[in-house]
Amino acid sequence: MKVTLDGVPVMNGAGTVNAEALNASKAVVSLNGEKSAPRQRVTRTLNVSVIGTGYVGLVTGAILADQGSNVICVDNNPAKLEVIERGESPIYEPGLDKIIQSALRAGRLKTSGDLAAAVENSDVVYIAVGTPPSADGTPDLTAVIQVVNQIAPAIKKHITLVTKSTVPVGTGDLIENTLQDLGVDPNLVDVVSNPEFLREGSAVYDTFNPDRIVVGVNRPGAEIKLLELYGRYGCPILVTNRTSAELIKYASNSFLAVKISFINAISRICEQSGADVAEVAKGMGLDSRIGKQFLNAGLGWGGSCFPKDVQGLLKCAETTGYDFTMLKSAEDINNDQTSHFMSRLRDQLGTFEGKTIALLGLAFKPNTDDIRDAKALEIIDLLKAGGAKIRAYDPVAMPNMMEVHPDIEYKSGGQETVEGADAVILVTEWEEFKWLDFDLTASTMKGDLLFDGRRAFRREDVEKSGLRYFTIGV
Ligand code: UDX
Numbered sequence: 001m002k003v004t005l006d007g008v009p010v011m012n013g014a015g016t017v018n019a020e021a022l023n024a025s026k027a028v029v030s031l032n033g034e035k036s037a038p039r040q041r042v043t044r045t046l047n048v049s050v051i052g053t054g055y056v057g058l059v060t061g062a063i064l065a066d067q068g069s070n071v072i073c074v075d076n077n078p079a080k081l082e083v084i085e086r087g088e089s090p091i092y093e094p095g096l097d098k099i100i101q102s103a104l105r106a107g108r109l110k111t112s113g114d115l116a117a118a119v120e121n122s123d124v125v126y127i128a129v130g131t132p133p134s135a136d137g138t139p140d141l142t143a144v145i146q147v148v149n150q151i152a153p154a155i156k157k158h159i160t161l162v163t164k165s166t167v168p169v170g171t172g173d174l175i176e177n178t179l180q181d182l183g184v185d186p187n188l189v190d191v192v193s194n195p196e197f198l199r200e201g202s203a204v205y206d207t208f209n210p211d212r213i214v215v216g217v218n219r220p221g222a223e224i225k226l227l228e229l230y231g232r233y234g235c236p237i238l239v240t241n242r243t244s245a246e247l248i249k250y251a252s253n254s255f256l257a258v259k260i261s262f263i264n265a266i267s268r269i270c271e272q273s274g275a276d277v278a279e280v281a282k283g284m285g286l287d288s289r290i291g292k293q294f295l296n297a298g299l300g301w302g303g304s305c306f307p308k309d310v311q312g313l314l315k316c317a318e319t320t321g322y323d324f325t326m327l328k329s330a331e332d333i334n335n336d337q338t339s340h341f342m343s344r345l346r347d348q349l350g351t352f353e354g355k356t357i358a359l360l361g362l363a364f365k366p367n368t369d370d371i372r373d374a375k376a377l378e379i380i381d382l383l384k385a386g387g388a389k390i391r392a393y394d395p396v397a398m399p400n401m402m403e404v405h406p407d408i409e410y411k412s413g414g415q416e417t418v419e420g421a422d423a424v425i426l427v428t429e430w431e432e433f434k435w436l437d438f439d440l441t442a443s444t445m446k447g448d449l450l451f452d453g454r455r456a457f458r459r460e461d462v463e464k465s466g467l468r469y470f471t472i473g474v
Contacts, residue, residue, distance in 0.1 A: 049118040057128030065103035081111040092369040095204040116154035137311035152182040190222035195249035201367030216245020253309035261330035267297040267473030277473025300337035302364035302373040352386025358421035361428025362394035393417040422447035429454035438465035
């Protein structure tokens with residue numbers, strides 16, 4: 001087994017049987033060198049339960065089954081389980097249904113509403129239930145603790161209990177203490193933190209091609225079953241203490257959010273100074289210490305993770321007595337970004353009152369139907385408050401938006417949406433919008449304003465058609 005300069009064990013490349021990778025090693029070396037797993041032959045197929053078939057749980061379960069484990073996906077919503085049993089994915093995620101179908105066909109993926117039975121037959125139990133933000137910004141652990149209470153009586157042989165949901169720092173300790181209070185023999189459970197880093201819309205790709213896997217343990221060797229499960233991914237597997245693993249998740253997502261807010265702050269300077277934020281980002285990103293990813297200026301970050309995790313880290317900092325002003329500023333910049341963009345549109349239109357505005361894209365980013373904390377929601381609120389008429393189109397997120405805003409006009413394609421509009425706003429940079437016919441758009445619109453919230457179009461292409469083009473950071 002290769003070990004990086006930092007002492008991080010690097011498992012063999014994809015396709016190599018994980019057991020071989022483990023057997024070849026003298027020991028599994030942790031980051032700090034403290035822990036080492038016994039040298040052993042690993043030939044078994046692990047039985048895995050994944051509790052919660054939401055985004056993280058379903059992707060984890062389906063892919064582990066695809067990779068050879070026997071997986072039971074557990075959920076208290078029978079309707080969801082029926083959908084999975086039919087070989088469909090209850091969430092929109094490219095490629096996931098095919099993986100579910102092949103795992104079902106191979107007999108390695110099952111579903112169940114019986115939590116206790118699933119746990120009794122499992123070597124590894126993942127907790128992947130929802131941890132939505134509560135009123136004060138901290139993740140609500142009700143569902144996690146409920147699961148712990150339900151599984152406690154079913155723990156009769158050793159299990160590795162893995163938190164996959166994003167949980168506050170210290171949740172592993174809380175789970176361990178809860179199990180002890182419930183009378184579970186501590187030798188029968190290893191509570192492990194294994195944060196998820198997959199992105200919506202590319203979750204399948206990300207799970208097969210992770211940059212790193214983090215396993216946080218509080219007992220030497222507690223990581224071994226997860227190393228068996230993950231051994232075939234050709235990426236560093238970092239074994240840390242449990243609290244560090246929990247913090248790595250928050251720190252990573254918050255850092256990325258800060259990076260986006262930083263470039264969005266630079267975009268504001270660009271708008272006033274004659275610089276172009278795309279050029280600035282390119283020049284910065286070529287410095288390998290900075291890196292070019294997550295430097296796309298736009299309407300700001302949204303989704304189910306960044307807003308929640310930034311809040312979670314702020315709360316965590318607060319409990320340690322640290323005032324994390326930099327992270328608060330990143331949040332402020334993000335909150336201001338869309339309203340600033342919309343005020344530029346209002347300046348051009350004079351007023352929103354009575355204007356027809358076409359929205360291209362509603363999801364918080366492309367390739368997902370998720371509208372949680374989507375910038376489209378903020379835009380719709382501002383337009384409604386200003387008295388505008390809204391027409392919108394998104395390839396997959398419209399049903400979700402219809403539940404929140406049934407009163408706006410939904411269209412069946414981008415070209416149809418822009419017809420008769422005073423202004424068009426590109427909200428989500430779906431690939432299909434790149435093929436918008438600008439000449440046709442110019443001739444069918446009432447007005448001539450194209451506001452690009454994601455810097456998805458080329459100015460010269462748009463302006464050739466006679467449309468007026470406005471975007472972020474220039
Ligand atoms: C994120 C993390 O990337 C992932 O590791 C973690 O597991 C969950 O949270 P996700 O929420 O799916 O994933 O979306 P991501 O692709 O990271 O984008 C987050 C937001 O940032 C989106 O609103 C996106 O539009 C925005 N973004 C991203 C930018 O505005 N600019 C960028 O350069 C990159």
